[in-house]
Amino acid sequence: MGKLVLAAKVTHVPTMLMSEQEGPLKGCRQAAIDGHREIGRRAREAGADTFVVLDTHWLVNAAHHINANHRFKGIFTSHEFPQFIKDMPYDYEGNAALGELIAETARANEVYTLSHQVDSLDLEYGTLVPMRYMNADAGLKVVSVAAMCTVHSFESSRRLGQSIREAIEASDSNVALIASGSLSHHIWPNDDYAANNGTFTISSKFNEVVDRRVLEMWQGGETELFLQMLPDYAKYCDGEGDMHDTVMLFGALGWNKYKGRGEVVTEYFPSSGTGQTNVVFSLD
Numbered sequence: 451m452g453k454l455v456l457a458a459k460v461t462h463v464p465t466m467l468m469s470e471q472e473g474p475l476k477g478c479r480q481a482a483i484d485g486h487r488e489i490g491r492r493a494r495e496a497g498a499d500t501f502v503v504l505d506t507h508w509l510v511n512a513a514h515h516i517n518a519n520h521r522f523k524g525i526f527t528s529h530e531f532p533q534f535i536k537d538m539p540y541d542y543e544g545n546a547a548l549g550e551l552i553a554e555t556a557r558a559n560e561v562y563t564l565s566h567q568v569d570s571l572d573l574e575y576g577t578l579v580p581m582r583y584m585n586a587d588a589g590l591k592v593v594s595v596a597a598m599c600t601v602h603s604f605e606s607s608r609r610l611g612q613s614i615r616e617a618i619e620a621s622d623s624n625v626a627l628i629a630s631g632s633l634s635h636h637i638w639p640n641d642d643y644a645a646n647n648g649t650f651t652i653s654s655k656f657n658e659v660v661d662r663r664v665l666e667m668w669q670g671g672e673t674e675l676f677l678q679m680l681p682d683y684a685k686y687c688d689g690e691g692d693m694h695d696t697v698m699l700f701g702a703l704g705w706n707k708y709k710g711r712g713e714v715v716t717e718y719f720p721s722s723g724t725g726q727t728n729v730v731f732s733l734d
Contacts, residue, residue, distance in 0.1 A: 485716030490584030506691030518549020611701020653723030668712030
């Protein structure tokens with residue numbers, strides 16, 4: 451039987467790649483990179499053989515979708531930020547059996563979900579950036595789940611998260627589940643970006659205060675209170691992908707029955723107006 455061996459909420463800011471390169475941003479995101487590498491180390495130490503990534507950069511308009519190809523190989527340039535992420539090679543083995551089982555389990559739980567093995571269905575950078583650092587040797591398999599859900603209820607995403615956990619436990623895979631998305635996500639307006647040193651600042655102090663309180667809730671095990679505020683948090687703090695990745699993550703953790711705590715692996719930092727961090731959640 452399979453097992454969920456690690457669960458985390460992580461950043462995927464494009465400046466992590468810029469941080470690797472010579473220039474004015476070199477080293478600026480080393481803490482975030484180190485956090486990803488530590489999560490990858492912990493995943494291996496826990497016996498993970500597969501990363502399942504809940505990707506807030508994969509936008510879907512109908513049904514829930516899983517990219518469960520047998521292999522992912524290509525060269526990625528971001529349509530959103532081609533000046534930040536361009537010509538990034540990747541090559542990972544997939545876990546089609548697990549992706550199919552997640553979709554089957556979700557449909558049995560009345561969440562319409564489709565799994566795909568299509569060579570031209572690329573991975574998005576919400577998956578590729580974490581995998582660049584957590585899975586640098588490509589030693590673990592990868593499954594990507596769409597988490598920018600435009601017409602989906604939180605309840606359906608909660609049940610998808612529950613279905614992910616059920617499918618993992620019915621499989622032969624040990625899984626590290628990664629919710630890939632920011633906390634608050636109000637990117638600086640274009641005209642204000644340069645004037646406010648946008649790469650290193652938050653666009654709303656209200657958002658920052660709420661982000662920091664959320665981290666306190668996670669660290670203190672205040673799950674029920676957090677879940678009660680989550681819809682308003684996603685709405686008023688512009689949660690990335692409406693925070694469906696976070697809903698799925700907590701669905702997999704057991705929702706309001708979850709008694710664990712979050713451990714901040716990378717201290718909170720602002721980026722292009724948004725709030726970012728890496729957090730690992732304890733498992734029973």
